[in-house]
Amino acid sequence: MPFTHVLLALAVVLVWGTNFVVIRWGLDELPPFLLATLRFALSALPWMLFMPRPAVCWSRLIAFGMLLGVGQFALLFLAMRSSISPGMASLVIQMQVFFTIGLALLIWRESLRVYQVMGLLLAVGGLGVIASHLNAAVTGVGVLIVLAAAFSWACANLVAKSVGRVNMLHFVVWSSAFAVPPLFALSWWLEGAPTVMLGVLQQTSPAVWATVVWQAVGNTLFGYGVWNWLLSRHSAAQVTPMALLVPVFGMSASALALGEALQPWKLQAAALVLAGLAVIVLWPKLTQPRPVKAVVKG
Structure with missing residues (x-):
């Protein structure tokens, strides 16, 4: 990719990773379901007035909105309210990659590869490691809720895959309305x-309102818009590995902004999960045969 496109991808990953800290700030004053309601309301309006409805049946728009809004973000916000730290949430939510693979195996009868099993075992x-170090900041209930959120994200991924090649930004904006x-x-x-x-809203500070706007505009419009723009111009193998940096930014931002301690066991858990993700995402790219260049003799 051109260097400017790499910078754009890094900007999206930075926004997505640091958003876990932004969510934590929002939850300091707003309850989780109200925060999620505001986030998706601002993701849908006023943008629906300017963006045409994508050529997708209503059932898929509704399904994606419900899975992303109620299934993923409402559960994520609920867990982050008091049951799991932002850094750990940014790591555990990445299990959606493995749930997506598992659902694809069941629904589309895709074959399971050895490298996928290796990646899953690492994750x-x-x-x-996380389960063996549960405490007040990372509870078992919190991990289970975030895993449920990751499963909903995986289901949303399959719905998005089933709609084919449409303007994904328009798809996300219109589907957000059905989450509200x-x-x-x-x-x-x-x-x-x-x-x-x-x-509650009358007592909400301007700073928290800014977190709501940032989640809608920064994560939805900028994040999804730029990410899908990059995917439309480069292969998925070039773009998607950048997403491995989301928990890196998430854990780093949580440590810097919120003072979340990065104990050795957290780094060990992150290394195992990220190694599993890296195997899943990068193995096909690294092992595919390189094209042989023909040698022209003069």
């Missing part, structure tokens, strides 16, 4: 009636 080893009603209902049921929500 499971990393989860084992169930998220609002959950917030009403579990966090308080609309009058209570209004009172």
Whole structure:
């Protein structure tokens, strides 16, 4: 890739990784389901007024919005409220790669390769390290909730794959609208009636409102827009390995901004999970035969 495109990819990964700290700041004043409601409301409006609906059936738009909004982010926000640290959340959520592979095996009967098994075993080893060091900052419940969020993300990936080649930014914007009603209902049921929500919002500081806007504009519009723009111009093997840096940025940002301690066991768990992801993503690229250049004799 050209150097400028590499910088764009790094910018997206930086935004996605550091967003776990931004989420933590938002959760300091807003309950998780209300925060998720606001995030997806601002991801849909006013952008739907300027972006045409993609050529996708309504059922897939609804499914993607529900899986991404309610399944992934609502559960992630719930876990990060008090059950898992931002750095660990950014690492555990990457298990979506392995869930995606497993679901593809079941649904599309794709064959399981040896390198995929190796990568999965490494990642499971990393989860084992986390499970052996549970504490108040990283609880078993928090890990399980984030794993459920990762599974929902994997299901959303399969829905996105099934829609074919469409404008993915438009797809994300329009599908975000369908996440808002169930998220609002959950917030009403579990966090308080609309009058209570209004009172919470009136007391919310401008800094927290900025975190909500950043999640919608930075992560959805900039992140997905640039990422899919890069995928449309380069092979997936060139672009997707950059996503391995998400937990690196996530854990580093959490340590710098929130003072989250990076004990040796956390680094060991991160090394195992990232090694497993690297094997899954990079092995096909590294082992594919290089084309033989013809030698022209004069």
